[in-house]
Amino acid sequence: MQSNNIRSLVFIALFAALFIIMSSLTIKFGGSFVPFTLQTLGVILAGLFLTPRNAFLSIFVVIVLAAFGLPLFSGAGGITHLIGHTGGFIFAFPFCALLVSLAVGAFLHRFNAKGNKLIAIIVFFVIFELFSSLCAYVTGIPWLMHVLGFSFQKAMAVGFYPFIIVDALKSLVGAILAVSLTPYIVYIRSSTSSISTQGTAYKA
Structure with missing residues (x-):
């Protein structure tokens, strides 16, 4: 149990750092209110590799x-930035990671996709697409x-429509990585x- 806790802390820190790096990769066009970032890809990876609790915490x-x-x-x-116009997206991200992790865990546990x-x-x-991207807009747009x-x-014109294709591409990249790295995902x-058999029904 203690070794699991240590590993959890290590992976939480690792994916927190990864999310920070992806948050720093920003493209903001003139006049745009919401920048293009890789934050949702960071959310995808956290939810993919980590358990729901750890994904949320990361x-x-x-x-x-x-x-x-x-x-x-x-x-x-700072607080000013967090409650600024992009705050609805920022505060949605931990919950998005949690939902991604729950859905991925259910899929890995029940679905045998061998072949x-x-x-x-x-x-x-x-x-x-549903839980890392679209869910963020539920709070982000209001x-x-x-x-x-x-x-x-x-x-919608400044905070949703310009991002549809980019979000889909990030989800596709995440999906390809998920299939390619399934054994590592299941192991991590x-x-x-505490449930050592999590995800064992999925065979790559």
């Missing part, structure tokens, strides 16, 4: 550190409307879980 700890002023979100930090990687890619893609005083149509998830 993103949440970054938010906590940023609240103390550390510039962890595209070189910015049918295409189905696995499709399922992973749907999981990532908060964008609230902070900037945008109408729903305006918020089971090594940090």
Whole structure:
């Protein structure tokens, strides 16, 4: 149990660092309110490799550190940034990672995709698209409307529509990685879980 806790802390820190790195890779076009980042890919990877609790904590700890002023979100930090116009997305990310992890765990445990990687890619893609991308917009768009005083149509135009294709590409990359690295995913998830048989039904 103690070794599992140590491994959990190591992986939480590792994926927190990965999320920070992906948050720093930002493209912001002139006049755009929401930048293009790889944050949702970081959420995907955390949910893919970690158990639900650890996936949540790996993103949440970054938010906590940023609240103390550390510039962890595209070189910015502090409470002002966290409750700014992108705050709805930021605070959704830990829950997105948790939901991705729950869905991935259920899939790995119940579905035997041996010899049918295409189905696995499709399922992973749907999981990532729903829970790492679309779920973030559930809070992200209303908060964008609230902070900037945008109408729903305006918020969708600047905070959703430009990102549809990019989000789909990130989900596809995540799905391909998931199928390619399944044995490692199963091992890492089971090594940090009290349920050692987690994911054993899936055979790559």
